[in-house]
Amino acid sequence: MVRVLLAEDMLILRRALVSLLELEPDIEVVAETDNGDQVLPLAREYRPDVAVLDIDMPGIDGIRAAALLHRELPACRTVILTTLGQPGNLRRAMEAKVSGFLLKDTDPARLSAAVREVAAGGRVVDPELALTALQTGDSPLSERETEVLRLASQGEDVPEIARALFLSAGTVRNYLTTAVTKLSARNRMDAVRIARDAGWL
Numbered sequence: 001m002v003r004v005l006l007a008e009d010m011l012i013l014r015r016a017l018v019s020l021l022e023l024e025p026d027i028e029v030v031a032e033t034d035n036g037d038q039v040l041p042l043a044r045e046y047r048p049d050v051a052v053l054d055i056d057m058p059g060i061d062g063i064r065a066a067a068l069l070h071r072e073l074p075a076c077r078t079v080i081l082t083t084l085g086q087p088g089n090l091r092r093a094m095e096a097k098v099s100g101f102l103l104k105d106t107d108p109a110r111l112s113a114a115v116r117e118v119a120a121g122g123r124v125v126d127p128e129l130a131l132t133a134l135q136t137g138d139s140p141l142s143e144r145e146t147e148v149l150r151l152a153s154q155g156e157d158v159p160e161i162a163r164a165l166f167l168s169a170g171t172v173r174n175y176l177t178t179a180v181t182k183l184s185a186r187n188r189m190d191a192v193r194i195a196r197d198a199g200w201l
Contacts, residue, residue, distance in 0.1 A: 001027070
C-alpha cells in the first residue's frame with residue numbers, strides 16, 4: 001500500500017484528488033492539508049511514502065516543502081502539481097530533489113501511475129515541460145547580476161541593494177541595466193519576470 005500525503009489549498013480540488021487516489025486499491029491518502037507550513041509536521045506524524053504537493057499554496061510553497069521533506073524525511077518522495085508549466089519551476093523542483101512534476105490538467109490515471117512510479121523510486125516529469133526547460137538553456141547573467149536582480153525581485157530599491165551587497169548605488173544601477181539588456185527586457189521588472197520564468201532566479 002502506497003501511503004500519500006496531499007497538500008492542495010483549493011478544497012474542491014483536494015477532495016477530488018483524495019477521492020481519485022483512494023479509488024486505487026493500492027493507494028491510501030493518510031493525511032491532507034491546505035497549507036505548506038503543515039506538510040513537514042504531517043509527514044513526521046504519518047510517515048507517507050509520497051507527498052503530492054500543490055506548487056502554490058498558503059505558507060511555504062510546494063517546492064520549498066519538498067526540499068524540507070528531502071532533507072528531513074528522505075524516504076518520503078514528492079510529486080509537484082502545478083497549473084503553470086514554467087521551466088523555472090521545474091528547475092527549482094529538480095534542485096529540491098522532487099521526484100515528480102505534473103500539470104494539474106494531466107489525465108487522472110497519470111497521477112495515480114505517477115504516485116506508484118515515484119513510490120517505487122522512479123521519476124515522472126511532464127515531457128513537454130521538460131523539453132521547454134531544456135530549450136531554455138543556461139542563464140546569460142553573471143553571478144553578481146543575478147544577485148542584484150534577485151534582490152530587486154524582492155522589492156529592494158537601489159540603495160538597499162547597494163547596502164546589502166556592499167556596492168555603490170551606481171554599480172548596482174549598472175548591473176541592473178546590463179541584466180535588462182542581456183535579457184532583452186523592457187525594464188527591471190520585465191527582466192525579473194523573464195529570469196524567474198526561466199528558472200535563473
